[in-house]
Amino acid sequence: MESRGGKADVPNPRSAAGPQCVLFAETSNPSVTIGVVSAPSSLALLAAGVAGIAARRALRSERLKALQSQKTDP
């Protein structure tokens, strides 16, 4: 899995001319079963629409922070 190297900034995909980057968290859940998503997984939050947006943003923010701290910690 890839992560964006070392920077906190997330590119604005709307202005990217080339292929858009997909942010992958370093720690993914290897036991995801197809389509069987127990709430509140990120996919369930995505399916929830506006109700899931805040939670997804919070999740993303947490993961970005975790990525950054992993890079800075010895």
Place this chain on the structure above:
Amino acid sequence: MIPSPGKKVLLIGWDAADWEMIDPLLQSGKMPALAKLIRGGVRGNLATLQPVLSPMLWTSIATGKYADKHGICGFTEPLPDGAGIGTVRSTSRKCKAIWNILSQNGLKSNIVGWFATNPAEPINGVMVTDQFLVSPEAKLANTVHPPELTSALAALRVTPDTLFAEDLEAFIPRLSELNLKTDERPLRLARRLAKVASVQAVATALIQSQPWDLMAVYYDGLDQFGHEFMPYHPPQMKDITDRDFELYQHVMAGCYRFHDMMLHALLQYIDEQTTVILVSDHGYECGHRRPPPEQAKRNPEACHRTFGIACLKGPAIKENERLYGATILDVTPTILALLGLPVGGDMDGRPWLEVFRHQVKPDRIFGWEGLGDDQAGLHSSEMRQDPAEAAQAVSQLVELGYIAPPAEDVQQTIRDTIRGNKISLARALLETPRMAQAVPLLRELLAEKPDDEWCALALARCQLTLGQLKEARALLDTATPETQRSPQVQILLADLALAEGNKTQALSHVEAASAGGGTHHLVWAQIGRAFLQFERWHDAAAAFRKSLEAEPDNPAALDGLATVHLAQGEWERAVEKSLEAVGLVHFYPEAHFHLAVGLEQSGLVREAIAAYETALGLGYWPVAIHRHLAELCQTLDPQKAGEHQLAFTRLCRQPMYRADFKSSLATGPTPSP
């Protein structure tokens, strides 16, 4: 306005949704939201129209009309300024959509992502156009009405970079094994998932914050995912490597399950007074009839199936029942009936009154066009224009030297686009009772490009149907020997020879077609019909069975088999096959007639009367039907019998015309232009 049976309607469009994909998932409990909808409501097949092009179909769904009446004839059209081509626009639509009709009746609509809705019409309610979902931030002007909602809704759009690995792993569990630098498929999946999620975010925001009487939401995910990933769906296709199959085989099931999750979320926002209607515009091949991947890429339409899905649930709708004979043209009339509004007489569809709990007789008016236009939320008349005419106007300005011409390749692109849309219009007209209107259009297309064999054959078929035999013969004689040898053209030559009175030649053409039948179900159905004319019952039945093997949801072949059974005195089998045929397509007059004959011969008098009356209502062979009804009604309703006898007598005094309704499903497959 009559009291509305239902208070509000939630219309959900799942492009390309197909029961063949859905049913196994329902059976294994993997689409619980849809299962609940079906259990408490009604489900059925939904017949599509030709050509199977989504902008045309979703506009037919929204207007209740064929494309010749609504004017949307393709994915793209010339830009009004002549600078090139762009996606098809709402200004090109020639008639009102359901949201316009509701607007002028003081009802609110929230519309999300519907095809051909850009620029946004100033309706009573909210319009979020198809282009809103794909336009960059700087180009969102006119994509939302009212415009003050644009920024807030734009903030809800989901972008691929905000997706997590586990979002994609639900579709591609072995995602971590992929090299994303060399395999772009996960990225394409991410883009499509993000778009669908954007629709969901906007829809869920509007459904709870903006009042509505009609909420209509369009999701293109199943179709978009299908064009990319259906080749990997089980069973493994010949051209798919083992590795690709292992990696991507779960994508389509995952996509359907995600749609079910979104359905569940959306349904949390409605009350028991809301009627939910879930439809697709066409089905999608997902089994052994899938075209090879390379063929599918060249001709995406080849992946589409004739029947999509329909599912309804609401306070006015029966529970746990089936809907039969529905087409995409029926959705708008049904919504109007649910909301207590008159159905337009100029609409080509019918309301599904048979699935209403209580008898409803909607008012009918001649049409909604030209009535209350100032309240309908339409674009101004200056904005609305035929794109081909606009392109012509620009051309004239170029010729006069007022504006510089676009580059030659742009001009060619514009010409190709106009031509492509005219061909789509011709294909659409061939499906309607207005087939004769296709003739001047096809002549024009053929004059522009005399070597266009599809146009030549389509024109020959029209001319044959209209009795212009010499013209049809002249055209068919110009086809290349290879084309003439094709089964489809052999059938056309057979029909022509029969019309010319040359039975021997006609039969030789039919036999040649049968020998080179190929695999297309429509061609086999045509061959079957041709054998019927020679009373070659065994050969006809064999051809119809081959047609059914290729496509089980096949009204033409089912009706053909019914005809064979009638000829052989097998009444019950005839009734069984006819019922299956009309169960798939309601507007199939011959099938209703054959059903009636079978029922009559089986001694089921009341049922036979109902079937004859349906066929009569669809315009089929009035003289024969009145005669049958006059006899059948003798004991049950002598007054009615007398009326039918009178009608029969009057018709006998006039020149006899057989109703010229040919099911378009009995015509051959149309090659891509």
